[in-house]
Amino acid sequence: MTTTYHLSCDCGNTTLTAHGAPEATLYCHCGSCRALYGTVMLAGTAWRDDRVEPPASDQVIDYRMSDRDMRRFVCKTCGVTVYGRHRPGMPVIPHSLFRKANGGELPAELAPTLHLFYRDRVLDVADDLPKSEGGELMGM
Ligand SMILES: [Zn+2]
Ligand SMILES: [Zn+2]
Numbered sequence: 731m732t733t734t735y736h737l738s739c740d741c742g743n744t745t746l747t748a749h750g751a752p753e754a755t756l757y758c759h760c761g762s763c764r765a766l767y768g769t770v771m772l773a774g775t776a777w778r779d780d781r782v783e784p785p786a787s788d789q790v791i792d793y794r795m796s797d798r799d800m801r802r803f804v805c806k807t808c809g810v811t812v813y814g815r816h817r818p819g820m821p822v823i824p825h826s827l828f829r830k831a832n833g834g835e836l837p838a839e840l841a842p843t844l845h846l847f848y849r850d851r852v853l854d855v856a857d858d859l860p861k862s863e864g865g866e867l868m869g870m
Pocket of ligand 2: 758760761763
């Protein structure tokens, strides 16, 4: 049986659906993720394109970074980020959406498995997860 995640922004006007399992669930410390999401690290999941049904394009603002090919899609009513595209074919959905859909808890099967670009961090994290200094643990 395939897991289906029904996700939404805070106001509920923007919804997206993810099927099955992500390619990765992780923390990313790279400068691009920090800039794109405005946070000290991204906590998120990366998916195969054909496993995600994105929101209707007229429901979202398509924010594009000015200096690199990275995009973030925001509910145009409430302003919550619902997903990003860091490169073609790989939607990235923040853990926060899965928590919201699951009573505040991250579903156990989506627990992060590693830190990516840890050398670029602005905050140390004292956990036991593998820490990839760059992208090598993801084959990047
Ligand atoms: Zn909304
Ligand atoms: Zn990153």
